[in-house]
Amino acid sequence: MSFEPAITKAEAGDPSRYDLVIRRAHIFDGHKALEGLHDIAVKGGEIAAVSAEPLGGEHKQMVDASGKWIMPGLIDAHIHFYNVFAVSDPASMDAFEEHELPGRLDSFLQYGVTTIKSVGDPTSGILRTRARIASGELRGPRLLATGCGVTGREGHPASTIFSKNPWARARFAGEVGTVQEMRDLIHYLADMKVDAIKILSEGACACHSDEKYVWQIPGFLGPIELMRLPLDMLRAGIETSHERGLRATVHTTQQTVAREAVEAGADALEHGVMNELITDEALVQLMIDRDVMFVPTLWAHGAAHPELAANVKKVSDAGVGIALGTDTFSGKGTYGENTLEEAELMVAAGMSPLQSLVAGTSAAARQCVRPDIGMVAPGKRADLLLLGADPIADISNIRALKKVILNGEIVVERD
DSSP, X not given: OOOOOOBOTTTTOOGGGOXXXXXXXXXXXXXXXXXXXXXXXXXXXXXXXXXXXXOOSOOSOEEEOTTOEEEEOEEEEEEOOSOTTTOOSHHHHHHIXXXXXXXXXXXXXXXXXXXXXXXXXXXXXXXXXXXXHHHTSSOOSEEEEOOSEEEETTOTTTTTTTTTOHHHHHHHEEEEOSHHHHHHHHHHHHHTTOSOEEEEOSOSSSOBOSSOBEEEETTTEEEEEOOOOOHHHHHHHHHHHHHTTOOEEEEOOSHHHHHHHHHTTOSEEESOSOSSOOOOHHHHHHHHHTTOEEEOOHHHHTTTOHHHHHHHHHHHHHTOOBOOOOOBOTTSSOTTHHHHHHHHHHHHXXXXXXXXXXXXXXXXXXXXXOTTSSSOSTTSBOOEEEESSOXXXXXXXXXXXXXXXXXXXXXXXXX
């Protein structure tokens, strides 16, 4: 539900207590634009008040927005953080964490991305990074993580991306061969306190036939004959995730497999359907009925799979929840800027700027099961962007970034 504040100065409490007040801003609150100008007060890392009336008094820190725009920090719900091309043994892992990791974290902040969700990084490494950020040892966006991606024996990405890197394969991908192994791995990840589970049901290209399933990325890897995850194992993975109170998101690319995942209880589809146009209207309705979200990853796959953009518009128009996710990985684009491009690609696919903004804020927060972020409202975390122009009028205005506020602290300042 969208929050439209009607807070007076008296209701907002003692103004002298505020750590930060942003004055006279237009607001996109994560769902819609609020009418008129508002003041936003921050206390203890949370939004304490959103007031149509000016909040008087002196505060620890004040920002005069002068008619600029405030919106929630962006959330990228599908990224790969560790360098899959460089990490191949303990020494290279240590080198990555020492030399590359801090810069990548900062890059997200520089582009206004205040929360990222890793969906297929080495479990111990990514959870160690999450803990270092949470403790303040590392400066970076809020990090959520699934740990390794769960796949079948010889499945994607184990036998594809990591086919020539056995050390990384054993850490980035969790291969299971039986229902019991699937359940055991989900329990292990839950015990490690991951934020969600990612299950890979198939590969990521259209190079397949009735006789065999062949994975290939032209000019990169393949062809590789690939094993798909059996249905009983998929169901067991989703059921065990839910038993442990975790959301299960499933990597799919074809509509038959997408429907299989939804019927098995998946909470979201990573990539959804990108190898073909969606013709199964019942699949779309089933996603709506079961509140299954669609994470398109247009940045990574839209150019090679033009059907994906058409499918994004189709499901968005129908009312399926869309959460922004890029599939950002090492070696292509810039961490953080890719997230802005994803938002722009959603609009190019036929979504409105408002729909794209919702996908990158409140809808992505829902996908990540984080009701404390993704909105500008009292009680939410003070993850905020100050923009120089209206992003609802033109989605490219998300690039007109003036300040990034994370947990109530200004971490990027450009004006």
